[in-house]
Amino acid sequence: MTIASNNNCKHRGGKESEPQKKEQRKATIIAAMTIPMSGDDPQPRLHTDPSVSEQAFKAKVASSVFHSIPFHSAPNPQLTGASPKCRPVVVAANYRSIRDLNRMGFIFGWLPTEHYVRDIFLLTLSAAIAATLMSIRFYLRITAGRCFTETKMEGKTVIITGANSGIGKETAKDLAGRGARVIMACRNLETANAVKDEIIKETNNSKILVKKLDLGSQKSVREFAADIVKTELKIDVLIHNAGMALAFRGQTSEDGVELTMATNHYGPFLLTHLLIDVLKKSAPARIVIVASELYRLSSVNLNKLNPVGSFPAAYLYYVSKFANIYFARELAKRLEGTRVTVNFLHPGMIDSGIWRNVPFPLNLPMMAITKGFFKTTKAGAQTTIYLATSDEVANVNGKYFMDCKEATLNAAALDEEKGRKIWEESLKIAKLTPQDPKI
Structure with missing residues (x-):
């Protein structure tokens, strides 16, 4: 598996065995991307696995084989020595930006954005309204x-x-x-x-x-x-x-x-x-x-x-x-x-x-x-x-x-x-x- 990095991140992984490579290609088609917390380039870029064709990726997407690596407070074990500023995120191969994925219907809504506070507020408000309505409904039923x-x-x-x-x-x-x-x-x-x-x-x-x-x-x-x-x-x-x-x-x-x-x-x-x-x-x-x-x-x-x-x-x-x-x-x-x-x-x-x-x-x-x-x-x-x-x-x-x-x-x-x-x-x-x- 190819692990991409920016200037603050270096990959120090060892060589993968053949069974590992075979299992990796069988389970999912992914590449890793690191999104710097700072930098001059506001557009995150995907670093793709050149061994995976676009046709193979689309086939995997169609069969819902798409997985993500959750955020970790500790460095990702695959990115030994990676800077805390780097956030590993699994993305699809051979697509150059998150915008490309969004066009296919993948919404990375769980990623913090510049509207993080607003999003959290709206989510909390929605949950509060839903809880209130459910409470009213429950009260009407029991009374x-x-x-x-x-x-x-x-x-x-x-x-x-x-x-x-x-x-x-x-x-x-x-x-x-x-x-x-x-x-x-x-x-x-x-x-x-x-x-x-x-x-x-x-x-x-x-x-x-x-x-x-x-x-x-x-x-x-x-x-x-x-x-x-x-x-x-x-x-x-x-x-x-x-x-x-x-x-x-x-x-x-x-x-x-x-x-x-x-x-x-x-x-x-x-x-x-x-x-x-x-x-x-x-x-x-x-x-x-x-x-x-x-x-x-x-x-x-x-x-x-x-x-x-x-x-x-x-x-x-x-x-x-x-x-x-x-x-x-x-x-x-x-x-x-x-x-x-x-x-x-x-x-x-x-x-x-x-x-x-x-x-x-x-x-x-x-x-x-x-x-x-x-x-x-x-x-x-x-x-x-x-x-x-x-x-x-x-x-x-x-x-x-x-x-x-x-x-x-x-x-x-x-x-x-x-x-x-x-x-x-x-x-x-x-x-x-x-x-x-x-x-």
Whole structure:
């Protein structure tokens, strides 16, 4: 092996044996270069092994036979007597500069450069950011609530809206696994039937029904409720899970109601009224409403309870969740003494289909955030399952839960007078008639 040197370095090695030469050429094709710490020539030069052809070198590179000699604080044993100013670095034969190697894709990023301090700072900063993000992700995972109750649900009938995907699907699967008779109230029957088959297969519970329900259509809500009243003797748990969020462009339902509000608030409001008599006959019964902590980012304008074209569609999702909270609190107050309890919850930020309407390219960072930091749908369903099954909350009414424990609301959400006014206006927008059940 030929060892190159500059004026400060001298090679004092002995003669190599033939086996050593053969092994050297078989293992790798390298030459040694010393980079002076000082000197007039800023461009490091490679000293090549003339016995190695460029074609042979490229063949070795292609087969990934490329090795490096690490830095040593002590002189390299192959460079006996070498000056401390010399740094031995293995390089490829027959290439005249590091720039030539970089063109081939070899980046000597581990070599200290004139930007050494900057590089170390950037590396440290990157590591700190990565560690912080991982810590946040770990914290969110370990603090997420989990329903540990093993309550069985045999003989119980549960209605779950939006049970064909997301946390609704996970809720249906869990309750079916506990033996409940589950009615999946869904808009997309094809998807719902596929999920039904999946749940039956996983839980070995065939008591799963699929019924058509589009909460954005008052006609669909009334048809669904009429079918339930006609066919079901009791409803033990009603779970208002379905929800939708539009991104920017709002839509109007067939009833002239802003679609997000129609689906998330007025539909559940109407459905609860139409089923309330069956729920009371089934007492003790439970109503569980999936709200959201995002209510804190909004306020409900009493003069625009049907905000068609008034606000960005994404903002109306927050408004609808605030309306859910006013509805749940007022409903709980009106049902006191009936043994029908009402509780509502924040499931957490969930990696679910609710974000599918975020447009490109905003969906790209949103996808990274949801996959990295949001709860899974199974984790997001835990508080819903807890409120539907746990004996701990059998007599709890009108409370807000998060991660399977009671949480606090802001002062605006506790405004009972505003909640009453929203109720009265909702009766009109949902077009409830004197012949409909009263709450």
